[in-house]
Amino acid sequence: MPVPAEIRAVPRPVNTVVDDNGGDGPKRYAVRQRGSSKYVPGGNPQPKNGKVIGHIIDYKFVPLPEKDPGADLPDMLSYGASALVKSVTADLKEDLLAVYDASDVYAMMSLATLRVIKPAITADRARTHYLRTFVCKDYPGAAMSRNSIGSLLQRIGMNGSRRRQFYQLRMKATAADHHIAIDGMLKQDNSKVNDLSAYSRKAKVRGICEVSVLYAYDIERMEPVCAEVFPGNSIDASSYPAFIRDNDIRKGIIVADKGFPPSKIKEELQERPDLHFLTPIKRNDTRISSNDMLAFEGVLSGIDAHVVYKKKQIKGGRYLYAFKDARKASAEEASYLANAQKKGTFSPEKYARKQATFGVIVLESDQDLEPKAAYLCYEDRWLLEMVFNRYKSDECLDHTDVQGDFSVIGSEFINFISTVATCRIIRKAQNAGLLEKISYGELMDDLASAWRKADAPEEPATDDGYWVHTLQLVFDELEALGLARPVPKPAPKKRGRKPKPKDETEPKPKRKRGRPRKDSTPSAGTV
Structure with a gap:
């Protein structure tokens, strides 16, 4: 359709042509520069139009605005x-750079950060939140598309030697006298294309498959030092030795869960003289009564x-540590009696046998420890449980979003970084006194x-004037x-009247001692 004459008559730059794009929008008539000529064999050269420089809008030429190089990027970020x-x-970033390619490290740190600050984030939304936060400034150029994240997790999972190198760097930061708790968690994973997904003993009843994640946790530093993924149907007795060997854990005190036999890691303990254990024994263990x-x-x-x-050295050179908490004993006894009352199963003989063990925990160790150190070492293990609860709830990592074996392993490696960051954030906020007033979730919000x-x-x-609508x-x-950096506060003002400036040239009056004399001048009217 030819361009109307009244549109062609509108004043515009020389060496331009008007092109009708069709439709009824404001940019229907585009103004293009005259380009080079196009040679046509056996005919006249044909003009070739160039780029668009503006449009005819309301019978006026409107040039295109100059392109802002930062127009596609936000000018403010969370x-x-x-x-x-x-x-x-x-320090995590430095250790990763010592093992992995820098581009992968930036992507790892970006994804781990987003999993901490944005609960339940998916791969589809990662790039969106990457571009709306200062993560894009902290780790510029990170590949955050869904496909890029999938490839990243696959590469991490495939290379076990690099993961072990990274974990060994974390282990070097663990002091020899620190206590290491090793425990695991099960995560739901009903994938049909990976071999790690399997029915655990408990999950089989619920009809779901799970994967098992073992963590080594530094109790003094209150953070994990390494992690590994196992099939969901593996038992602790077989996973622990493999976990110790794979991650080359050579020092510290392993604080294991109830029912874990130290004999299962006998070889690992013999090969590692600086590695010790502290584990609870069952209340019906004969060594409790015999000692x-x-x-x-x-x-x-x-x-x-x-x-x-009570502390006692037993045969074989090991030590037993028995503790009874008065509060726990009272709570256990009340719970036992309430249950017996409800079911009508109270037995005086059975009650008499159990009464002595309410609130009792007996620990076995190959080290001669102070009773208080042994007690706190096991009691502080609840911090590991708190981390796992945070790992399942606040970071919303209890369901895997990836399918293949390598991708599951790679995703758990990112989760490890996120979990270490969460532990440190909690400790930092506690030291600042913030968690006494608000919760962790409220603080992050x-x-x-x-x-x-x-x-x-x-x-x-x-x-500094660079904040956007931030509350005091x-x-x-x-x-x-x-x-x-806080704003310097002015010095507090002193109370009271300002002293009058003194004139240094005037002599100071002499102070008279004693009572002032009465005025001897005769009063008015006297003779």
């Missing part, structure tokens, strides 16, 4: 939550609970609301966590 994760993961472990000999001091203890301009300086300050409450949290 800062607080990603900055908190970055502040506790610098008279319920005849307690003292009360632990310096702890919140009221706990009596507050920090995510702290938006900052993308071109802001790297070292933020509360009053959030500023207080950022300052407490060391994520923003």
Whole structure:
């Protein structure tokens, strides 16, 4: 369709032509530059139109605006939550760079950070949240598309030697006198294309398949040091030796769960003289009665609970440590009686036998420990359970989103980084006194609301003018966590009147001693 004459008559730059795109939109009539001529064999050269430089809109030429190189990028980003994760993961990034390609490391750190600050994030949404947070500034150029993430997880899972190198770097940071707890968790995974998914003993009743994830956890530092994925139907007795060997755990004290026999890691302990164990034994173990472990000999001091203890060296050079917590004993006894009352199964003989063991825990170790150290070592193990609960809830990692064996292993490696970051965030927030006022989830929500301009300086300050609609409450949290330099507060004003300036040239009056004399001047009217 030819361009109307009135449109062609509109003033426009020279050496241009009007092109009708059709339709009724405002950009129907495009103004193009005249390009080079196109040679036609046996005919006249034909003109070739160039790029569009504007449009005829409402009978006026409207040029295209100059392209802004940053027009496709946001000019403000969510800062607080990603900055908190970055502040506790610098050493993890360094260890990863020592083992993996830098491009993969940036993608790993980006994905691990997003899993901490954005619960239940999927691969489809990773790039969106990468571009709306300061993660894109902290780890620029990371490949965050769904396909890129899938390839990344596959590469991580396929290369077990690199994972072990990374975990060995983490183990080197563990002091010889630190206590290492090893425990596992089951994660639902009904995939039909990986061999790790299997029915565990408990899951078989529920009709679901699971994978098993073992963690080694440094109790003093309150964070995991290594992890490994096993089939869901594997038992601890077979997984623990393989876990110790695969990750070359050579020092520390392994605090295992109830019912775990140290004999299953006998070879590993013999080969590693700096590796020891501390594990609870069953209450019906004959060694408790034969060594008279319920005849307690003292009360632990310096702890919140009221706990009596007994320590004794037994045959073979090992030690038993028996503890009875008064509060736990009372709670267990109340629960036992309530259950017996409800079912009508109370037996005086059975009650008399169990009464002595309410609130009792007996530990076995190959080390001569102070009773208090042994008790705290096992009691602090609840921190590992807290990490697993955080791992399942706040990070929403209880269902795997990938299918193949290698992808599952790679995803759990990213989860490991996320879990270490979560542990450190909790510890940092506790030290700052923030978790006494609000929950972990509320804190992360507050920090995510702290938006900052993308071109802001790297070292933020509360009053630098680069914040976007950030509340004073959030500023207080950022300052407490060391994520923003606080505003200097003015010195407090002194109360009272200001002293008058003294004239140094005037002589100081002499101070008279004694009572002032009465005025001897005669009063008016006297003769």
